[in-house]
Amino acid sequence: xxxxxxxxxxxxxxxxxxxxxxxxxxxxxxxxxxxxxxxxxxxxxxxxxxxxxxxxxxxxxxxxxxxxxxxxxxxxxxxxxxxxxxxxxxxxxxxxxxxxxxxxxxxxxxxxxxxxxxxxxxxxxxxxxxxxxxxxxxxxxxxxxxxxxxxxxxxxxxxxxxxxxxxxxxxxxxxxxxxxxxxxxxxxxxxxxxxxxxxxxxxxxxxxxxxxxxxxxxxxxxxxxxxxxxxxxxxxxxxxxxxxxxxxxxxxxxxxxxxxxxxxxxxxxxxxxxxxxxxxxxxxx
Amino acid sequence: xxxxxxxxxxxxxxxxxxxxxxxxxxxxxxxxxxxxxxxxxxxxxxxxxxxxxxxxxxxxxxxxxxxxxxxxxxxxxxxxxxxxxxxxxxxxxxxxxxxxxxxxxxxxxxxxxxxxxxxxxxxxxxxxxxxxxxxxxxxxxxxxxxxxxxxxxxxxxx
Numbered sequence: 085x086x087x088x089x090x091x092x093x094x095x096x097x098x099x100x101x102x103x104x105x106x107x108x109x110x111x112x113x114x115x116x117x118x119x120x121x122x123x124x125x126x127x128x129x130x131x132x133x134x135x136x137x138x139x140x141x142x143x144x145x146x147x148x149x150x151x152x153x154x155x156x157x158x159x160x161x162x163x164x165x166x167x168x169x170x171x172x173x174x175x176x177x178x179x180x181x182x183x184x185x186x187x188x189x190x191x192x193x194x195x196x197x198x199x200x201x202x203x204x205x206x207x208x209x210x211x212x213x214x215x216x217x218x219x220x221x222x223x224x225x226x227x228x229x230x231x232x233x234x235x236x237x238x239x240x241x242x243x244x245x246x247x248x249x250x251x252x253x254x255x256x257x258x259x260x261x262x263x264x265x266x267x268x269x270x271x272x273x274x275x276x277x278x279x280x281x282x283x284x285x286x287x288x289x290x291x292x293x294x295x296x297x298x299x300x301x302x303x304x305x306x307x308x309x310x311x312x313x314x315x316x317x318x319x320x321x322x323x324x325x326x327x328x329x330x331x332x333x334x335x336x337x338x339x340x341x342x343x344x345x346x347x348x349x350x351x352x353x354x355x356x357x358x359x360x361x362x363x364x365x366x367x368x369x
Numbered sequence: 370x371x372x373x374x375x376x377x378x379x380x381x382x383x384x385x386x387x388x389x390x391x392x393x394x395x396x397x398x399x400x401x402x403x404x405x406x407x408x409x410x411x412x413x414x415x416x417x418x419x420x421x422x423x424x425x426x427x428x429x430x431x432x433x434x435x436x437x438x439x440x441x442x443x444x445x446x447x448x449x450x451x452x453x454x455x456x457x458x459x460x461x462x463x464x465x466x467x468x469x470x471x472x473x474x475x476x477x478x479x480x481x482x483x484x485x486x487x488x489x490x491x492x493x494x495x496x497x498x499x500x501x502x503x504x505x506x507x508x509x510x511x512x513x514x515x516x517x518x519x520x521x522x523x524x525x526x527x
Contacts, residue, residue: 087373087390087436110434117432118413120391130390132437158426182502183480185414187426188433270501271415 085120089132093139093218093247096131101220101243103129109245110134111154112188114181115197133245142166147253150216153192153246158183160191170251171366172260172279172359176207179264182271192246198232199273205232205304206279206296207262213251219244234302255291257284259366261359264298265343265351274299275343278331278355280363282314288368290314295327295360297352299342300335307334310356319364327360328353377438379404380448388435395419397435398445406446406475410504417503420476421445427483429502446475449482458482458520465516469507477503481517490521 090096100107105128108116119125133139139154142163149166157177160166167174173191180189180203194204195215208228215226220243228249231238240246260281266272277298285291295310310330317323332353339345372387379402388397398404398421407430410416414432421430422444430445449456458478461467468474477500484491484499491499496517497510505513 085391087434089436089439110437113434113437114414114432117393117434121393121412121431130434132434134437156426181414182417183483183499184417184420184427184429184502185432187423187428270498 085127086129087132088129089135091135091137093133093136093245096133096136096245097218097220097243099129099131100245105129107131107242109196111139111190111193112156112185113193114185114189115193115199131245139247145250149251150248151191151251152248154190157181157186157189157191161186166251169254170207170211170260172262172281172363173204173207173211173213173251176204176262176264176277176279179203179262192249195228195231195249196238196240196246198234198236198238200232200235200302200304201274201277201299202304203262203264203274203277203298206277206298207260208249208251208279209296209304209306210260210279210281210294211251212281212294213249215246216248216250217244218247223247225250229296229304229306232303254281255283257286257291257367257369258282259363259368261362261366263355263359263362265355267342273342276300276337276348276351276355278352278359280356280359282360282363282367284364284367288318290317290319290323290364293360295331295356297331297334297356300337300348300352305334307331307356310334314360319360324357324360328357331356373436375436375439377441377443379443380445386435390434390436392435393431394421394433394435394438394443395430397438398430401435404445404447408472408475410472410476415502415504416473416476417480417500418473418476420479420503422479422483425486427480444479446479449478456482457524458485458517461516461520461523462513465512465519467508467512467516473503473505473507477505477513481520484517485521485524490525491518493518 264274264277282293293311313326337348408418410418
């Protein structure tokens with residue numbers, strides 16, 4: 085394996101585009117180095133993007149924040165602005181691994197690793213986050229829900245790198261939340277994850293909502309019928325019941341050692357319901 | 370496969386080494402530099418026995434390439450004591466008998482030092498969450514948590 089750590093994204097793109105064989109981008113490395121050491125992947129070239137200064141920046145943009153691809157979970161969690169605007173995204177990122185893993189792991193890496201159980205992705209999908217991708221053909225902006233196509237699979241072309249993720253501005257009276265189920269309190273992979281973002285009208289009714297579920301299908305699911313169950317309501321019991329039912333109905337999980345199909349389907353509804361109430365509380369300020 | 374030349378700083382001292390592109394920082398520390406205090410438990414970032422700091426951030430050295438340390442400030446367990454003078458955390462671990470076999474202890478100490486640098490007065494819950502990525506299969510954790518809380522208590526009184 086060849087290791088390169090270029091100073092600019094153009095150099096990084098060129099190296100990846102021109103390389104023969106298997107390539108990997110190295111951001112935090114908390115997935116890719118485990119895969120490398122266990123022999124799951126044998127890259128010919130690994131391009132470390134952390135020497136590229138812009139990759140480490142969190143910058144205000146149009147009322148939202150642009151988060152560089154090398155920003156660690158720890159760095160994101162220390163950013164008061166992002167925490168205030170998108171607390172659900174920050175809490176989802178902070179659920180990934182231990183303090184040690186947080187020192188390295190990145191949101192962009194969590195997205196590009198393309199695990200259906202990635203904690204940050206449901207939160208990013210409901211936030212309508214946009215990945216800024218640079219490649220041999222130039223730059224393109226892609227909604228995060230169009231990045232992954234299955235476990236370990238993305239729509240990124242050869243030579244393309246996610247440079248940053250934009251967390252957009254949001255209307256007043258908005259809130260988001262992410263919850264996951266694991267059989268312990270820390271350090272595990274989601275059995276089910278649920279992200280909710282919503283905006284309330286002045287009268288307290290729900291003006292807009294997005295609901296996304298993790299670990300219940302081959303990709304993170306954006307569940308529109310679940311969002312529709314909330315819109316127009318005050319998140320009363322009937323609306324929350326309808327939300328939970330719609331969330332469960334959308335699930336098409338696998339049975340594995342972490343959970344059964346039946347369990348995941350049920351828990352998806354429970355978590356969606358609880359996350360909605362937290363998002364509502366945050367939206368009320 | 371050509372080796373990579375790395376210039377870094379470890380526990381305040383400038384260090385240079387050659388390493389393979391796919392060699393972890395942990396392997397460099399242990400096998401090339403003789404700094405065997407950092408341990409390999411799992412090799413996958415789950416146990417924390419290889420904890421070090423890089424530019425002040427707590428990380429698993431098994432989840433980082435040696436090549437990535439170029440130009441960085443690395444802190445290992447060997448940097449805790451000053452000569453014969455143990456770090457307050459080390460003294461408290463001994464006082465509370467917060468170790469049995471000792472394999473996890475360097476990682477716990479490096480992680481606990483990193484916590485106390487950020488939060489000099491942590492609650493028990495904060496200590497337990499901060500150290501959730503450090504596994505110990507001997508002690509049941511209580512003695513470790515008490516040692517960290519007692520260190521914070523003493524350092525605050527100092």
